[in-house]
Amino acid sequence: MAILDVNIVNVALPTMRADLHASGAGLQLIVAGYTITYAVLLITGARLGDIAGHRRMYHTGLAAFTVLSLACGLAPSTWPLVGFRFLQGAGAALMTPQVMSMIQRGFTGPARARALGLYSAVIAGGVVVGQAAGGLLVSADLFGAGWRTVFLVNVPIGAALLVAGPRLLQRDERPRGGDLDxxxxxxxxxxxxxxxxxxxxxxxxxxxxxxxxxxxxxxxxxxxxxxxxxxxxxxxxRPLVSPRVLRAPGLLPACGAIMLAPGSWGSFLFTTTLHLQGDLRMSPLESGLAFVPCVAAFALVGLNWQRLPARWHRRVIPAGFAIAAAGYVCVGPLAGGGVAYELLTAVIGFGLGVMSIIMTVGLEHVPAADAADASGLMLTLMQISQVIGIATIGTLFLTAAESSGSTRHAEYGTGWALGAVALAGTVFTVILARRRDGARTT
Missing domain, CATH: 1.10.287 (Helix Hairpins)
Known part of the structure; x- marks a missing residue:
């Protein structure tokens, strides 16, 4: 829900503008307010879980997120909606980092790697499902609710999770307590x-x-x-970002790679969505569904890489970035759409599927006691990297599209820029692959 909510609002903006008579600044803050507080408070949310208990903070954040989703769906005008979106982002920042922390504390070895693979697949799927679900819900106009359904859809899901969580999630160990720094x-x-x-x-x-x-x-x-x-x-x-955590073997190069992969992924989805709905004239729902091969390939790698021999695990990470870089370079020449373009998105998703391997390798030497700090740091970097990617490569795309009058023309420069980002990521992944430190990924 937290990842989905970053994207699901975008396709509902035209309806919001008409219904709420919202200004351009108001619409920007409806989208950005959530992302701002989400990115700012992720590390703090992770630390609060370590202090008060991860399951407790997960349920607290989930309850807040669910209630604020209801408030967003019932907002009478633009500025109350903006305020609720800021608060909703804070709820997400309290809820989300507890997931990775509980994975690190509750699983070891192959089970942890599989759990992190599922986690990566859910993150990737949430981005695309957000775009497709937003178009579907707005088009369906259930009960005449229009744009409000993109927020109200969270309410029954959140309520179900609040009921299931106490039964399914592991109990907190004795909270560490301490100060928040x-x-x-x-x-x-x-x-x-x-x-x-x-x-x-x-x-x-x-x-x-x-x-x-x-x-x-x-x-x-x-x-x-x-x-x-x-x-x-x-x-x-105990600082928010402990030097001891940063000294964990492999964590820093993993953080470098984990910034560049979501940064290129997020900007690719952003610019490609604009192209699909631009020159290719797809509906919001059609453009969201166009990414299904990409996400399927991403999940295929994320859920099955453990089947490879253990000695290959680190080595496939640079190969994945190289595959993604090659796919990005082909974005412009294949921007006319069709089967070739769909296969291209699958190639890119296949290459970036190594993100789950990066997280596993980067976190394997982090002690369980530092799980919250490491997960908060990684999630913050992932979120900020997407903002940076969309702001830089998105601006490149929009500027090229405005000057040429064609989103297809803009895809050429965007593809080369994305390829350069993925190629830069191989530097960090090569460092990560070479760090043996007496242990191998399991």
């Missing part, structure tokens, strides 16, 4: 906020001066965060 929170949160906001709103607003000032301020807050965290660690406290 408020100095770290008060420097990291504005660093992420000042970075994400101009990237989300920059293109629509013409990249105003305040956006560039915000990015510079973000770098200053990030530097302050590093200083604060070192002081917290030196005093014997």
């Amino acid at each position: 408020l100095p770290g929170l008060l420097t990291l949160s504005p660093a992420v906020l000042l970075f994400v906001v101009p990237l989300i709103l920059g293109h629509e607003l013409g990249w105003p001066l305040w956006g560039w000032i915000s990015l510079v301020a973000s770098a200053a807050f990030l530097a302050a965060f590093v200083v604060v965290e070192r002081r917290v660690a030196a005093r014997g406290g």
